[in-house]
Amino acid sequence: MIDANCHLTFDSLWGDRHAIFQRARQVGVQLLVVSTDTCDGDRVARLIEAEREGHRVAAGWHPLFEAPTDALDQLQSLLHQHPTWGVGEIGLDTRQSPVDIGLFQGQLHLAKNRFCILHAVGPGAVDQAYQAVRAMAPQTRGMVHAFSGSWEQAKKWLDLGWYLSIGGPITRPNARRLRDWVRQIPLDRLLLESDSPDLAPVDWQGANEPASLVEVAACVAQLRQTPSEQIRQQTAANTRAWLDG
Numbered sequence: 001m002i003d004a005n006c007h008l009t010f011d012s013l014w015g016d017r018h019a020i021f022q023r024a025r026q027v028g029v030q031l032l033v034v035s036t037d038t039c040d041g042d043r044v045a046r047l048i049e050a051e052r053e054g055h056r057v058a059a060g061w062h063p064l065f066e067a068p069t070d071a072l073d074q075l076q077s078l079l080h081q082h083p084t085w086g087v088g089e090i091g092l093d094t095r096q097s098p099v100d101i102g103l104f105q106g107q108l109h110l111a112k113n114r115f116c117i118l119h120a121v122g123p124g125a126v127d128q129a130y131q132a133v134r135a136m137a138p139q140t141r142g143m144v145h146a147f148s149g150s151w152e153q154a155k156k157w158l159d160l161g162w163y164l165s166i167g168g169p170i171t172r173p174n175a176r177r178l179r180d181w182v183r184q185i186p187l188d189r190l191l192l193e194s195d196s197p198d199l200a201p202v203d204w205q206g207a208n209e210p211a212s213l214v215e216v217a218a219c220v221a222q223l224r225q226t227p228s229e230q231i232r233q234q235t236a237a238n239t240r241a242w243l244d245g
Helices: 017-026 041-052 071-081 101-110 125-136 151-159 176-184 210-224 228-244
Strands: 002-006 031-035 056-059 086-093 115-121 141-144 163-166 190-192
Touching: 002 190, 002 210, 002 228, 017 210, 031 041, 031 086, 031 228, 041 056, 056 071, 056 115, 071 101, 086 101, 086 125, 101 125, 115 125, 125 141, 125 151, 141 228, 151 163, 151 176, 163 176, 176 210, 190 210, 190 228, 210 228
Parallel strands: 002 031, 031 056, 056 086, 086 115, 115 141, 141 163, 163 190
Antiparallel strands: none
């Protein structure tokens, strides 16, 4: 398995990151994709260290965090220095007002020919983000993390060549809309993520961390009536294709 999105740079995980990854390896997680919320000095230093320790990393300005006026210049400079880095989490969150569509569009432009982690949460956010991506970033190797849209919306993203990712919310018995698209999506377009420290599976004990991916994979296997090992192997292959193009 590969955790397609986690926040190892967050304070709640960073200090214990070596033990966290060891626990993940024990349940079959081979690699972490580490994204961040801002591009400030501390976060960037942690991303550099995470990459040195063998993880894949992505940098960007999350829509729920205030970005400086020169945010795009900072990100452009950072990506120039680190050509293997992805961009993320970026996106739209309509629970916050006003929505900074310009920052999102600018980061999408910088994400061309890189892997990208997209956050689309709140009323209308999935459709607004889709319109922006369709118009601006056809060359981006993107995934919508913790995708919460309908199957009809999912098909539009798949038509753009994007991947959809799911994590702990799929384990909620009442997550009917999530379970609908997870059952129907072509298996070669599905990614698994922990989104740790957020979005833990229902029965997960303690703080969420990448090891919880085993619960997500088991739930997906049950929903699709597919052997768990097939889910683990195929989603890992999908993640590598997304990362490397």
